[in-house]
Amino acid sequence: MTSELARILVDDLHLDQTQLRPDAGLEEAGLDSLALAELAALLAERGVDVSDDALHKATTVEDLAALVETALRAGERR
Template structure:
């Protein structure tokens, strides 16, 4: 999955587009612990991508999250 696709999903979770930058810390980009649970669910249900909540929670930056979804 590309960064743009990830960004679209994050916007659909209510995260302001301007906060979603590759160099932003995960929590600063709105991916707090609840959003991580939701993102893992949406990726699995809607895109068929299995990325665990633990993996997403261990990501430090948006770039790390993007790398996780790009690898699946």
């Protein structure tokens, strides 16, 4: 998981860092649909374009991290 994503999840969304295991389901980690919408907005503020739909397709923290890392590598920063 990128340090930027970890900071957002812990500092901005106030998730418990111990729950952010790669194999943890999103709900188990505290990421419900509202938190995913907030995450999309926070990522957009940082210039990372990941749609709500794409975030909702992730099932684990590892999937979520891979999605964000792919967006960063693809140069989808504004």
